[in-house]
Amino acid sequence: MIIGQRNRLQYIILGLLNQxxxxxxxxxxxxxxxxxxxxxxxxxxxxxMLKRMETSGDITHEDTVTGEKLAKxxxxxxxxxxxxxxxxxxxxSPELSATKDExxxxxxxxKTAADPRLQPMLQEQAVLHRAQLAHLKQRRETVFPDQxxxxxxxxxxxxxxxxxxxxxxYVDWLEKFLR
Amino acid sequence: MIIGQRNRLQYIILGLLNQxxxxxxxxxxxxxxxxxxxxxxxxxxxxxMLKRMETSGDITHEDTVTGEKLAKxxxxxxxxxxxxxxxxxxxxSPELSATKDExxxxxxxxKTAADPRLQPMLQEQAVLHRAQLAHLKQRRETVFPDQxxxxxxxxxxxxxxxxxxxxxxYVDWLEKFLR
DNA sequence: GGAAAACATGTAATTAATTACATGTTTTTA
DNA sequence: TAAAAACATGTAATTAATTACATGTTTTCC
Numbered sequence: 001m002i003i004g005q006r007n008r009l010q011y012i013i014l015g016l017l018n019q020x021x022x023x024x025x026x027x028x029x030x031x032x033x034x035x036x037x038x039x040x041x042x043x044x045x046x047x048x049m050l051k052r053m054e055t056s057g058d059i060t061h062e063d064t065v066t067g068e069k070l071a072k073x074x075x076x077x078x079x080x081x082x083x084x085x086x087x088x089x090x091x092x093s094p095e096l097s098a099t100k101d102e103x104x105x106x107x108x109x110x111k112t113a114a115d116p117r118l119q120p121m122l123q124e125q126a127v128l129h130r131a132q133l134a135h136l137k138q139r140r141e142t143v144f145p146d147q148x149x150x151x152x153x154x155x156x157x158x159x160x161x162x163x164x165x166x167x168x169x170y171v172d173w174l175e176k177f178l179r
Numbered sequence: 180m181i182i183g184q185r186n187r188l189q190y191i192i193l194g195l196l197n198q199x200x201x202x203x204x205x206x207x208x209x210x211x212x213x214x215x216x217x218x219x220x221x222x223x224x225x226x227x228m229l230k231r232m233e234t235s236g237d238i239t240h241e242d243t244v245t246g247e248k249l250a251k252x253x254x255x256x257x258x259x260x261x262x263x264x265x266x267x268x269x270x271x272s273p274e275l276s277a278t279k280d281e282x283x284x285x286x287x288x289x290k291t292a293a294d295p296r297l298q299p300m301l302q303e304q305a306v307l308h309r310a311q312l313a314h315l316k317q318r319r320e321t322v323f324p325d326q327x328x329x330x331x332x333x334x335x336x337x338x339x340x341x342x343x344x345x346x347x348x349y350v351d352w353l354e355k356f357l358r
Numbered sequence: 359g360g361a362a363a364a365c366a367t368g369t370a371a372t373t374a375a376t377t378a379c380a381t382g383t384t385t386t387t388a
Numbered sequence: 389t390a391a392a393a394a395c396a397t398g399t400a401a402t403t404a405a406t407t408a409c410a411t412g413t414t415t416t417c418c
Contacts, residue, residue, distance in 0.1 A: 006376090007403080008281055015288035025366050038283045045405060047368055070366065070413045085288070090296060092303060093282040096311055101276035102187055104217045104341060106268050109194035110334040117269060124271060132275055155289040162283060162352055169348045173341055185406090186373085204396050224375060226398055249383045249396065365414065374405070384395065 009049055010058070012039055014077060014085040017059060021076035024050055034156060037136075037163040038097075050075055058084055119178065126174045133167040140164060188228055189237070191218055193256060193264040196238060200255035203229055213335060216315075216342040217276075229254055237263055298357065305353045312346040319343060 016022060016030055027050075028043040030036075050073075053059045058081030061073040077085070103125050110118050140160055144150050150157045195201060195209055206229075207222040209215075229252075232238045237260030240252040256264070282304050289297050319339055323329050329336045 008284075009404085012284055015284070018288065023366070024368090025364095028366095035284065035287060038278055038280045038287075040277060040279070040405085042406065043367080044369080044407080051368095066365080067414055072366065089285050089288055093285060093300075094307065095281065096307060097278055097280035097282070098219060099217055099276055099278045100219075101217045102274065103272040104276070104338050105187075105191055105194070105214065106272060107337045107341075108214060108217075108334040109197065109264070109268055110337070112330065112333050115333075121272075128273065128275060151291065154291050154294075155287040158286045158289070158356070159283050162286075165348060165352050166345070169344060173344050177337065188374085202396070203398090204394095207396095219375085221376065222397080223377080223399080230398095245395080246384055251396065359418105361416100361418085363414100363416070366412085368410080370407100370409070372405100372407075374403100376403070377401085379400070380398080382396085384393100386391100386393070388389105388391085 008039075009041055009045065010053055011085065011088040012041075013046070013049060013053065014058065014081050014088070017075055017077050018082065018085055021062070021074045023072050023074060025072075035159070037166075038159060053081070057081075122174050122178050126171065126178060129167060129170045129174060133164065133171055136160065136164045136167055187218075188220055188224065189232055190264065190267040191220075192225070192228060192232065193237065193260050193267070196254055196256050197261065197264055200241070200253045202251050202253060204251075214338070216345075217338060232260070236260075301353050301357050305350065305357060308346060308349045308353060312343065312350055315339065315343045315346055 012035070013027060016027055016035075022030075024043060024047045027046050028041070031039065031041045031046075050059065050061075054061060054075075058078060059075050060078055061075045064072045064074055066072055103121070106121065107118075110121075143160070144157055191214070192206060195206055195214075201209075203222060203226045206225050207220070210218065210220045210225075229238065229240075233240060233254075237257060238254050239257055240254045243251045243253055245251060282300070285300065286297075289300075322339070323336055
């Protein structure tokens with residue numbers, strides 16, 4: 001089983017499983033929550049990837065049961081998988097992040113500051129991004145209530161801090177052009 | 180020919196062609212330059228899309244020749260295409276932007292502030308993002324030397340301003356954690 | 359106790375996107 | 389004037405990603 005060098009999803013999964021053994025369902029949740037700001041993947045992409053990664057020897061799973069009969073697969077790293085993760089983290093990351101933002105593209109097609117559509121569009125986005133900012137700040141409060149929590153999951157703290165700052169910038173930028 | 184509602188590439192192409200008739204090559208350049216910060220598409224995605232859009236009646240093309248025999252296709256909007264563009268811009272944009280950032284993900288897997296890989300990683304990214312910031316600022320200087328230029332392409336100015344602010348935030352954030 | 363939400367795992371079909379293949383012209387620059 | 393870079397257009401193959409299909413269990417809440 002050959003998994004392409006460029007396939008970044010596998011490395012992210014390796015990183016998640018390195019934190020603790022998890023199920024495909026748990027991983028899907030992580031893509032919705034803590035890392036969803038910087039990478040996205042659906043469960044339909046995750047389950048097949050877990051199979052490929054197990055075949056290629058980077059992870060293994062243990063079958064467990066919740067309650068009477070709900071089957072779960074707890075995946076964890078093999079030594080080979082751990083080595084692959086360490087190598088990936090140490091590699092340079094020369095590619096700048098890629099953003100797809102439909103709203104910003106729409107703005108590109110607004111020709112003048114007097115266009116009557118402009119202010120409502122900015123207003124609508126401000127509502128969305130203020131809500132997202134509030135949500136992220138709330139998460140920081142609950143996940144990192146004290147310094148000990150930060151020290152225990154420093155990387156998680158870093159990216160949440162980055163996401164909050166980025167969202168704050170987005171809101172500030174929108175408000176700069178709102179009147 | 181049915182083109183899915185969700186296919187955003189077509190709308191972006193419509194917006195670009197609404198500014199002026201352009202070739203597929205010109206569009207590919209736009210995705211590398213002015214709008215590349217917020218959407219990406221290769222020429223191999225653009226040419227087939229232009230065909231589909233022409234078949235569906237949203238654009239047409241005119242064959243022109245440069246020099247002796249270099250054939251070009253200048254695409255432009257039909258009334259139907261223009262209507263589609265206007266409808267798209269007026270629609271709400273309820274989805275927050277999606278970012279994929281491999282570097283930030285790597286940070287997530289750094290467990291402590293003392294990890295020896297952390298500072299070099301931040302340093303490397305700072306080099307990249309400072310360069311990108313300088314590049315964007317340079318572009319603003321050349322593309323928008325005066326207020327008249329801004330007024331003529333306000334949307335373009337808006338998104339370049341947004342890109343610069345975002346990059347500035349990224350650099351500031353990296354420097355906050357650099358020592 | 360019943361309904362709804364959350365947990366849990368998969369596959370199938372389709373669409374989106376990248377990388378590679380393929381070819382030729384025109385302009386710029388050394 | 390030769391080479392390199394930029395202009396110009398496509399297709400093929402592959403990979404990535406989304407949406408839809410499909411099923412069943414456990415927990416929570418009313």
